[in-house]
Amino acid sequence: xxxxxxxxxxxxxxxxxxxxxxxxxxxxxxxxxxxxxxxxxxxxxxxxxxxxxxxxxxxxxxxxxxxxxxxxxxxxxxxxxxxxxxxxxxxxxxxxxxxxxxxxxxxxxxxxxxxxxxxxxxxxxxxxxxxxxxxxxxxxxxxxxxxxxxxxxxxxxxxxxxxxxxxxxxxxxxxxxxxxxxxxxxxxxxxxxxxxxxxxxxxxxxxxxxxxxxxxxxxxxxxxxxxxxxxxxxxxxxxxxxxxxxxxxxxxxxxxxxxxxxxxxxxxxxxxxxxxxxxxxxxxxxxxxxxxxxxxxxxxxxxxxxxxxxxxxxxxxxxxxxxxxxxxxxxxxxxxxxxxxxxxxxxxxxxxxxxxxxxxxxxxxxxxxxxxxxxxxxxxxxxxxxxxxxxxxxx
Ligand SMILES: Nc1ncnc2c1ncn2[C@@H]1O[C@H](COP(=O)(O)OP(=O)(O)OP(=O)(O)O)[C@@H](O)[C@H]1O
Ligand SMILES: C[C@@](O)(CCO)CC(=O)[O-]
Ligand SMILES: [Mg+2]
Numbered sequence: 001x002x003x004x005x006x007x008x009x010x011x012x013x014x015x016x017x018x019x020x021x022x023x024x025x026x027x028x029x030x031x032x033x034x035x036x037x038x039x040x041x042x043x044x045x046x047x048x049x050x051x052x053x054x055x056x057x058x059x060x061x062x063x064x065x066x067x068x069x070x071x072x073x074x075x076x077x078x079x080x081x082x083x084x085x086x087x088x089x090x091x092x093x094x095x096x097x098x099x100x101x102x103x104x105x106x107x108x109x110x111x112x113x114x115x116x117x118x119x120x121x122x123x124x125x126x127x128x129x130x131x132x133x134x135x136x137x138x139x140x141x142x143x144x145x146x147x148x149x150x151x152x153x154x155x156x157x158x159x160x161x162x163x164x165x166x167x168x169x170x171x172x173x174x175x176x177x178x179x180x181x182x183x184x185x186x187x188x189x190x191x192x193x194x195x196x197x198x199x200x201x202x203x204x205x206x207x208x209x210x211x212x213x214x215x216x217x218x219x220x221x222x223x224x225x226x227x228x229x230x231x232x233x234x235x236x237x238x239x240x241x242x243x244x245x246x247x248x249x250x251x252x253x254x255x256x257x258x259x260x261x262x263x264x265x266x267x268x269x270x271x272x273x274x275x276x277x278x279x280x281x282x283x284x285x286x287x288x289x290x291x292x293x294x295x296x297x298x299x300x301x302x303x304x305x306x307x308x309x310x311x312x313x314x315x316x317x318x319x320x321x322x323x324x325x326x327x328x329x330x331x332x333x334x335x336x337x338x339x340x341x342x343x344x345x346x347x348x349x350x351x352x353x354x355x356x357x358x359x360x361x362x363x364x365x366x367x368x369x370x371x372x373x374x375x376x377x378x379x380x381x382x383x384x385x386x387x388x389x390x391x392x393x394x395x
Contacts, residue, residue, distance in 0.1 A: 001040045002392035003168045006033040006182070007160035007197075008384050009146040010153040010215045011240060011342045011351055013304075014283050014311045017258045017318050018276035019209040019224060021269075025276075026232070026283050027211050028221040030242075031381035034144040034157035037392075038165040041137055059139040060125055064148060065118055069109045071126075073135050079105055084134020089172040091195035094127045094203055102126045117149060117250060124159055124200035132166040132196065140165070147376075150244050151343020155251065156212030159200030163193045164387040175389070182388040193217050193387050206252045207259070219386030223284045225277075234383070236290040236300060239354040241332075241366070243339075244376040245324035247347025254344040258318050272314050279307050279314075301355045305338035308353060312340035320345035327373060328352075335366050354379070 008029040015025025041055045058076060060069045076083070079101040086092055094102070102123045111119055129140065140162070146154040164185070167173045173189045185193060197213040211224040221232040262269040286300050286307075294300070312329065315321060325341050328350040332339045339352040354363060367377045 001042070001169065002037065003165050003389055004035055004037045004392060005161045005164035005168065005387060005389040006035045007157040007164060007216045007387045008033050008219060009157050010212060011242065011349075011380070011382070012151075012211070013342075013351070014307060014340075015211075015224075015276050015280040016341075016343060016345070017255065017315065017320060018273045019211050020207060020255055020258070021262065021273045022226050023273045023277035024223055024225040024280035024284070025209070025211050026221070026223050026280050026287070027215040028238070028382045029215055029219045029384050029386060030152065031384045032145040032152065034142065034146060034154065034161045036158075036161035036165040037139075037141040038168070039139045039141075040169075056137055058129065058137060060122065061139070061141045062118065062121075063141060063143040065115055067111070067115060067118065069122060071105055071108075073137055076105065076130065077135055080130055083130035084132075086131065087172070088132045088167060088170040088196075089192065091192070091199050092131060093199055094123075098127070099123070099203075120204045120252070121155065121158055124155075124203040125162060127203055128159065128162050128166055128196060128200050131199075132163070132170060147244055147349075149248055149250060149348070150246075151341065151345065151348030152242070153212040153216055153343065155204040156197065156201055156208075156216045159197035159204070160193060160213055160216040160387050162200065163196035164389050167193060167196065168389050168391070175391075177391045179391065180393075182390050184385065184388055190217055190387065204252065205255060207255055215386075217386045220383045221287065223280065230284075232284065232287055234287045234290060235292045235294065236287055236297065237356060238287075238304075238382055239356070239379065240382060241337075241352040241354055241363070242342075242378055242380055243328050243350045243352065243370050244378075245322070245328060245347050245350065246374065246376060247322055247324045249322075249344065249346035249348055251344040254320050254346045258320065261319055269318075272317055276311060276314055279311050283307050297356055301353065305353050305355075308338045308340045308351070315341055315345060322347045324375075325350055328370060328375065331369055331373065332366060334369075335362055337366065 013026040019025035148154045194217040201208040
């Protein structure tokens with residue numbers, strides 16, 4: 001029995017960090033995915049192409065990091081005897097005691113120091129797997145088209161793809177396993193995938209707002225405030241250049257840094273969060289007000305560009321910009337293009353709005369200049385579908 005799930009990454013058009021403190025944010029999915037393959041050992045012992053079965057182990061392969069982990073089911077039972085005792089239809093938070101037991105299971109795997117950032121992802125995997133599937137031996141393989149830890153929601157896509165694959169074989173999700181190709185979940189199932197993914201994000205991020213897992217689950221474009229999503233309908237052909245500064249960072253630490261600044265300067269920060277909320281609301285209105293064949297696209301793009309610049313200024317005041325991000329901003333400004341960081345900042349990726357009538361020559365010049373600084377540029381498709389699964393028919 002085998003299933004694969006995919007979940008898209010995302011860009012945040014406005015409101016990152018402030019959304020953790022109750023402001024509105026606007027996000028869109030992008031056409032780069034994380035894939036989770038789940039395989040239970042076959043009774044006949046037939047081997048699949050990607051893994052050798054071990055009937056008494058839970059295995060995790062992280063292809064992007066060239067890492068493999070294996071836990072015997074008896075070891076897991078000893079560490080977390082209560083696992084899988086709640087129905088998979090009831091997403092649950094990882095308690096402090098369970099977190100300790102999971103940390104011990106992760107520690108035993110001796111993750112190399114250079115890749116230690118993945119420990120939180122492995123913990124999230126164990127929590128999701130054991131809560132949803134209990135003590136079943138299986139192999140899970142993860143691959144991703146997203147740069148990890150770069151602001152494009154790799155952690156959320158990881159959790160959403162995992163939750164989708166794990167739930168596919170439960171009674172909570174009644175999908176026809178004989179259907180072929182990528183399948184979309186129904187509304188109730190999406191809600192369940194999203195809630196479980198949020199529990200995983202909590203383990204990786206500490207205090208996530210939920211926007212990343214929500215846009216990865218539901219896809220398209222959303223506005224999000226205090227845990228509530230509004231799906232945005234848009235005819236605006238938004239085109240964004242994404243520049244990866246390749247400066248590594250960690251969302252959990254950046255989110256914690258903003259919270260500490262908020263404790264030090266509560267009044268000033270409240271004004272910043274309120275300004276961000278206004279920016280996101282205005283952006284939402286502009287995005288939704290675009291009719292097909294709208295003649296005022298340029299005017300709308302100019303407003304969006306200005307709002308992005310204002311949001312970037314506020315992100316600087318939250319302390320989450322970085323010298324490499326500033327270099328991207330200065331470079332794109334030379335071409336009169338507006339940019340802002342996306343995701344948690346501190347490095348990672350920067351968005352640059354490419355107006356509809358911008359010539360291809362200018363786009364090529366900006367990309368060349370950015371890449372000559374060692375950055376990596378690409379133009380992503382915006383507003384793709386959210387979580388999908390596909391049952392693999394064994395031959
Ligand atoms: N494909 C993957 N394989 C293994 N672990 C992953 C994968 N994708 C994400 N992770 C986990 O998520 C962590 C990165 O999450 P983090 O939230 O710091 O960055 P991000 O999600 O890419 O950016 P942002 O939260 O700003 O959008 C990794 O260190 C790892 O623990
Ligand atoms: C920085 C943040 O606002 C977005 C990360 O993509 C964190 C969150 O909302 O969980
Ligand atoms: Mg993340």
